[in-house]
Amino acid sequence: MWSGCFRFLLLPFKTHRSELLQDKGSNLEAYANETMDPSLCWRDIAWLKSITNLPILIKGILTREDAIKAIEVGAAGIIVSNHGARQLDYTPATISVLEEVVQAVGRRVPVLLDGGVRRGTDVFKALALGAQAVLVGRPVIYGLAAKGEAGVRKVMQMLKDELELTMALAGCPSVEDISRSHVRTDRDRLQSML
Numbered sequence: 705m706w707s708g709c710f711r712f713l714l715l716p717f718k719t720h721r722s723e724l725l726q727d728k729g730s731n732l733e734a735y736a737n738e739t740m741d742p743s744l745c746w747r748d749i750a751w752l753k754s755i756t757n758l759p760i761l762i763k764g765i766l767t768r769e770d771a772i773k774a775i776e777v778g779a780a781g782i783i784v785s786n787h788g789a790r791q792l793d794y795t796p797a798t799i800s801v802l803e804e805v806v807q808a809v810g811r812r813v814p815v816l817l818d819g820g821v822r823r824g825t826d827v828f829k830a831l832a833l834g835a836q837a838v839l840v841g842r843p844v845i846y847g848l849a850a851k852g853e854a855g856v857r858k859v860m861q862m863l864k865d866e867l868e869l870t871m872a873l874a875g876c877p878s879v880e881d882i883s884r885s886h887v888r889t890d891r892d893r894l895q896s897m898l
């Protein structure tokens with residue numbers, strides 16, 4: 705929104721209106737306009753399911769209501785994600801809404817999480833709050849940029865080592881031993897004060 709305003713302010717005074725209308729913005733804007741279809745809706749999942757036997761996971765779920773809707777339309781899994789917080793400012797941190805989604809889903813389909821997973825402790829927290837697994841985006845890209853394939857391997861190994869250390873320190877010999885009682889959320893703290 706703001707970038708549009710700034711672009712207008714920077715235009716030369718005699719720019720013709722037709723030139724304004726032809727302006728497709730930055731390459732990123734053009735890419736977004738060409739690749740995103742605003743007419744997509746929940747009904748399209750039925751069509752998607754009709755053309756593939758692959759499991760369809762719906763990514764970008766942040767609320768109880770959307771989690772229930774995703775199951776109703778036949779999602780095989782849910783990914784709690786705010787797309788790396790790159791799409792819309794002020795979306796909640798995914799870890800803060802994970803439990804709401806997990807409770808709404810009630811083990812009917814797997815719930816995965818991404819967004820902000822940077823350390824083994826982040827993986828541990830997500831598993832404790834009910835995620836079956838986590839996904840990582842930028843850490844892998846950073847590793848790739850720094851050291852290619854070896855950098856990506858290093859990032860994954862660091863996350864694995866940190867998770868194992870966290871599990872050992874928390875007294876969890878296996879992933880199945882990680883439980884809700886291993887973490888304390890803001891909501892827990894508020895409830896304990898009531």
Ligand SMILES: Cc1cc2nc3c(=O)[nH]c(=O)nc-3n(C[C@H](O)[C@H](O)[C@H](O)COP(=O)(O)O)c2cc1C
Nearest residue numbers: 763785786787788818819820821839840841842843
């Ligand atoms: C450069 C970049 C491009 C992305 N493009 C998309 C996209 O086209 N569609 C999408 O669903 N998510 C996209 N994402 C979000 C990732 O799939 C993922 O949800 C996010 O990066 C996870 O958060 P993290 O980077 O903090 O681990 C993109 C992320 C980055 C960094």
